[in-house]
Amino acid sequence: MxxxxxxxxxxxxxxxxxxxxxxxxxxxxxxxxxxxxxxxxxxxxxxxxxxxxxxxxxxxxxxxxxxSKVHLAYFGETTTDAMRERMLAGIGENAGVVEIGDGWAVTFKVESHNHPSYVEPYQGAATGVGGIVRDIMAMGARPVAVADPLRFGPADAPDTARVLPGVVAGVGGYGNSLGLPNIGGEVVFDTGYLGNPLVNALCVGAMRTEDLHxxxxxxxxxxxxxxxxxxxxxxxxxxxxxxxxxxxxxxxxxxxxxxxxxxxxxxxxxxxxxxxxxxxxxxxxxxxxxxxxxxxxxxxxxxxxxxxxxxxxxxxxxxxxxxxxxxxxxxxxxxxxxxxxxxxxxxxxxxxxxxxxxxxxxxxxxxxxxxxxxxxxxxxxxxxxxxxxxHEGPVYRRPVARSDRQDQLVADTPDRLPRPAAPSELHAEVLRMAASPNLCSRAWVTDQYDRYVRGNTASAQPADAGVVRIDESTGRGVAVATDCNARFVALDPYAGAQLALAEAVRNVATSGAVPLAVTNCLNFGSPEDPHVMWQFQQAVRGLADGCAQLGIPVTGGNVSFYNQTGERPILPTPVVGVLGVLEDVATRVPSGFRRDGDTVVLLGDTRDELGGSEWAHVVHGHLGGRPPVVDLAAEARLAALLARAAADRLLTGSHDLSDGGLAQALVESCLVGGHGAAVVLPPLDPFVALFSESAGRVLVTVAADKVDEVLSRARDAGVPATVLGTTGGAALAVEGLPELPLAALRSAWEGTLPALFG
Known part of the structure; x- marks a missing residue:
């Protein structure tokens, strides 16, 4: 030395x-x-x-x-005094800090470590975790949990086989050694990330309000x-x-x-x-x-x-x-x-x-x-x-221009793609989708993480949101979720960013938490490309306008540019993290069908919306058209309904509908909860009912004697509600389709990643 x-x-x-x-x-x-x-x-x-x-x-x-400064300023312009009321620290600090009640404050932030993780996957991912943890420490807080939104090239690509195992081992190796539970995140595969994986890391910390530094x-x-x-x-x-x-x-x-x-x-x-x-x-x-x-x-x-x-x-x-x-x-x-x-x-x-x-x-x-x-x-x-x-470095107003290729992308709708219609074809499609890399079980990844160390984890993957207890005496806790469907953002950056926000809010709400604050990690290609800057500008404005409409402030985040291989940029990926508060984590709503005899209810409307969907991606390798319509007012009504129903213990289970639509939500609910179900599809084209990815939808289960109360509350809240069926048995039985035994579903769902990565 x-x-x-x-x-x-x-x-x-x-x-x-x-x-x-x-x-x-x-x-x-x-x-x-x-x-x-x-x-x-x-x-x-x-x-x-x-x-x-x-x-x-x-x-x-x-x-x-x-x-990015000239565009990020829009977050400040759209943040109201009411949104700032519970913020103790915001954009510009090491991490955002919000009050959560009873003298407690929570700090959280997500950052990127993309390029280092491609060069040296283990250390790149490990030090990404270490860096975000120190950001939380610098606010005066004790780190209490981490999460890791990850994106890679195609699951069967040789370069993915090189990068993914090291990244996962690095995330787990560092976080496990710190004694921090890994409670959430994503693993996404797409050709757009080949040669440029995204390794984003989130950390949550807790402190008394007077301990802020x-x-x-x-x-x-x-x-x-x-x-x-x-x-x-x-x-x-x-x-x-x-x-x-x-x-x-x-x-x-x-x-x-x-x-x-x-x-x-x-x-x-x-x-x-x-x-x-x-x-x-x-x-x-x-x-x-x-x-x-x-x-x-x-x-x-x-x-x-x-x-x-x-x-x-x-x-x-x-x-x-x-x-x-x-x-x-x-x-x-x-x-x-x-x-x-x-x-x-x-x-x-x-x-x-x-x-x-x-x-x-x-x-x-x-x-x-x-x-x-x-x-x-x-x-x-x-x-x-x-x-x-x-603080007084260069500030660039890069050229911003929507490329003609955007029109071509939007014009190439999924309507031309052949759709399965026969019951046997729909049955096969459900199994195929369940086994696809983006929808299959993440257990091969998450089993390498310690999700329950320290004893305060109330929910973790495969739950929609991670939930961790902050105050052991009262049970007060927080829920965290990160989301982004980059295909939606590619089709419409403004709406796509709002869809990412809506999904993260919805995932937090499914746990029973009240959404309180937002962080983001904005991953894009070269800022010297005018089309990339158009994507970035639109995504920022979409996210800021969406947060303003929901009344949830952006407390901080990160921008990662130059994510591209040669001249090919990644899919525009504004990862959105949402933090919500639960008065008592004992009231959290678990994911899945947890017992027999409960009524299955679909909340929200389903439309024929397949643009950017997982079905189009998996079955046809297609990206085109328009993403689902986002209705933030409807999302707010849904979130409020879920929080109140959870606090009053009216729900026995809850799972949002996103990638893969209703079909995948039913599969995951059966497998995560361990119980089958018999359901009747909504009165739509069965294919649309199963695979549409319309936003603003959640699948809940309700005890038989609580169904009328839940349906009444949904009507009062202006949230469409459709009774689909009942939980129970050892199969997923969808009326009109051959029965899907849980054993066959589990084999398809759990076998993909181990077969790919050993």
Whole structure:
């Protein structure tokens, strides 16, 4: 192990001022000519190597949101005062925080780790979990659960076989080691993700409202303490292209990959250390070290504070010899936090860190100036206005244009596709769909995750929403769901984003929770493609308008651009996470048919809507037409009905209708609950009744003596309700179709992923 003081001298501010024509590799670091020129204008000279590294990583798309800011502002424009009432922290903080009652607050956020997970699947996914957990820690909360929305290329593609097992093992390996239950997420397969999988990670944390902490460096003379793991060469280049020998001479060191290397056991100790520091009142401000590492933590803390900051890189504890200032500042080594601490509290802070065997070092202090000054080996290597690094980067108004290919896509409706009509054909189609990669059991994946560690998980996969208890004395808890049908978004980005929101709200509502807040992870192709920017703009506006209509605020999120293989972008994928509140998790509604003799009721209307459907995708490889109509007022009525019925214990089971329509909802309800059913389809074309993916529908089961009450409440709420049949037996019996024994359904549903991935 080494400290920074042993490394050689490098480019200083004094040297930079004296050598204005010194060539610098700014293009290799992802900076444009005009961006480099602007940096020189800001500084009044050329930047030092360390300054250039800081600007490069902080002005990247990942950190600066330079192509998305102009569109993301719409979230703020559409958020009303009423939506803000329960928000303690929102967009711009490490994670959103909302009050949930009884003095409790919950923080949650979803972020992407797509590109690292393609390069090195295990570590890319593992450190994605670690990074989002630290975002939650930085708010002052204890992480209580994680979830993982995942998307891959075709299930039978060789590259999927390479990537998926490592990603799943990384998610499980890190989360399980932290002792955090994995309560939700998705696994989706589509050609659109071949060569560019999406690995999004969500974390939920809980705290008392008075324990909220924010990221700012305030109070002249307060100390800056870096604590957690040592800083190494791993992770350099995580948010920009920064090779270890980009600056200075070739060192002969082994070049480490740009993907971070995680240590969940170090992070587990760091969680407990942070919580004790918070509870002891020893922290003024705090920031985790994720993307852009120390460059981000120092510049963001200083920028959000009321003064400047001085940092001495010689004090940074390293785990590699010969690291340059640029490398130290840009390293994304995991399990590190940066805290602002009053001088009189430093000894107590260090004592807590020693107790938890956590390395901690004072690396600087808050100053009364307006500059971020960083020294190295006795000389100044960084002297910048911190806001220009952290918050005043480039802002682009990229060209936005709807491509002609969108018209072609919409015009290619699924009406031309041959539909099964004979009972035997419909029977075969139900089995085929149940065994398809996007509809089959996810147990091969979820069995690798610990879903019930800590004992507070009330529901987890395969439930529609994960439910975790927050307050053990009252039973108060939260439900979380993530959703996005990217095919719907491709067909109509505005409506598709609202459909993702509606499905996530509906999944939370099926548990009995009241939807309260939204987070998002907006995964798109290159922002330099006008059609991609049109998709992005429309999706943002659709999501923001939808949240405004439902009265549910967006509390934060993430944008991930440049998700494409060559010139082919991924399907536009705005993943939406919704958090809801249950007064008592004992009232949650389980998924599936849990007992014999209950009445099966379909809530909501079914229409002939197959555009972007799973049936069109699985059977015909087709994508075209228009997505289902989204009616957010109807979704709100349905959600309210479900929450009230759950609180009054009127429902014995609940399952939303989405991918695969009613057919798949019936199959999953039978298999998850372990009981069959005899049902009569609604008075429609049987194919439409079974496979339409109309939104705003939920399948519920009700005890026989409660049916009239539920139907009456549905009428009063303006929610269509149709009695389909009764649960019981060892088969799914749909009138007019050959019987489907549960054993045959289970064989089809559970066999696909193990056959593909071993």
């Amino acid at each position: 080494t400290s920074a003081a042993t490394a050689p001298s490098t480019d200083t501010v004094q040297h930079a001022a004296a050598s204005p024509e010194h060539p610098q590799p700014y293009r290799e670091l992802g900076l444009k000519d005009d961006e480099y020129a602007r940096i020189r204008e800001i500084l009044g000279r050329r930047p030092t190597d360390a300054e250039l590294a800081m600007y490069a990583v902080m002005w990247s798309e990942h950190c600066s949101y330079k192509s 924010l990221a700012f460096a305030s109070g002249v003379g307060n100390k800056i303490i870096l604590f957690g793991a040592r800083t190494g060469l791993d992770g350099i280049g995580g948010v920009s292209v920064l090779a270890s020998e980009t600056f200075g001479e070739e060192t002969g060191r082994k070049k480490l990959p740009s993907v971070q290397v995680g240590d969940p056991f170090t992070e587990k100790v760091l969680i407990e250390c942070c919580l004790e520091l918070f509870h002891a009142g020893l922290v003024v401000g705090i920031q985790d070290l994720g993307g852009a590492g120390l460059a981000c933590a120092t510049s963001e803390l200083a920028s959000a504070g009321d003064g400047g900051m001085h940092v001495d890189l010689d004090a940074v504890q390293l785990r590699a010899s010969g690291m340059t200032p640029a490398e130290i500042l840009s390293s994304e080594s995991q399990e590190r936090m940066c805290a602002v601490v009053r001088p009189e509290d430093v000894d107590a802070f260090m004592a807590v860190c020693r107790k938890w065997d956590t390395l901690a070092t004072v690396i600087g202090e808050v100053t009364d100036g307006e500059r971020l000054v960083i020294d190295w080996h006795g000389e100044t290597v960084v002297d910048v206005p911190p806001r220009t690094v952290a």
